[in-house]
Amino acid sequence: MAAKKPSPAASPEALEGFLAGVRREIDDIDDHILALLNRRAAASIEVGKRKDGTHQAVFKPFREKEVLKRLVAENSGPLPAEHLRIIYREILSSSRRLQRPEKVVFLGPEGTFSHFAAMATLGRAGEFEPKPSIDDVFAAVASREADLGLVPLENSLQGTVGQSLDLFMRHDVFVQAEVYCKISHSLLSKATELARIKTVYSHPQPLAQCAGWLRANLPGAKIIPTESTAAAALRILKMPSAAAIGHSRLGEMHNLNVLASHIEDLPDNWTRFLIIGPSDTKQENRDKTSILFNLPDKPGSLHAVLEKLAGRDIxxxxxxxxxxxxxxWKYVFFADLQCDLSRAEYAKLLDELRACTHSLRILGCYPAGPHIDVSGKMEVIEE
Structure with a gap:
């Protein structure tokens, strides 16, 4: 039973009595929540036992998307929808860990945007391991050293990360899911004044995304690319006249000063990440398909592919x-399609596409991804 609310003119004693009652009520609610969480954990452990010895994936992005969608629709408040999503992402993360520990690899060291995107998408209960390069992420997944990998595919300001596309040609991996992350960059340094900065380090993508700001505010600074934003932060720890561009939380991690925030040239800065695995999860009700194909060297070969897709209204x-x-002078094409090309209704279309291409590979069919703000807030903007 809820504690009786005191009147506005209530004495300090009455207010303290009211607060004590509310605290007892919260404790009782917490006890119920704890019991229910443990019931859910027990169910997850049982699922894990049934899957033990099988090749079934633990990460089921479409199932998780449906769980979150249903809960948000059922939520009558006052708990905000974005809080509900954050809470349940961690519950789902714990459930996966209880079923079977999964190793997730990302471009490291810790503190890169890939690291923050992985945690925001998969939850903090995952077993995360940094890799020194995107190539190493692909290789770890392809060799089954890791269960999942998170790789950047494209940025709304700078376009495609060509290295990621190239690595799909070299490694036998599949797209399990996607996530769109809002990115914001900060200038980090041991220095306390912008005027002292002579050199700026970062990954080539953030350097390009902040090029206009750098020209306007540090026109004489030397720009040096590094393998990641986190590696840049580590490099400048003993360099008082150097700065790194990266996530603001890198400053907290390495005791660096934030000399400037939101330095990207355009504020609406998003990166699309893909979650890759060593096999296709074969989920139901998938929204998108990514494919790789190359074409015969003859006129109209690309038009033939586009015509087949348009004919099915894809x-x-x-x-x-x-x-x-x-x-x-030979090229491979990467394409995203708004359909689940693995469905039986597209079997004939697949045969037609293979007939008019030199080779065709389905990289994965997966649910459309959420939009998450990892610029500092770490919140879901749109599911």
């Missing part, structure tokens, strides 16, 4: 060509 949201390794 929207192509991304199409990009990359040089084909070992073949001069």
């Amino acid at each position: 929207n192509m949201t991304k199409l990009e060509s990359r040089p084909f390794r070992g073949e001069k």
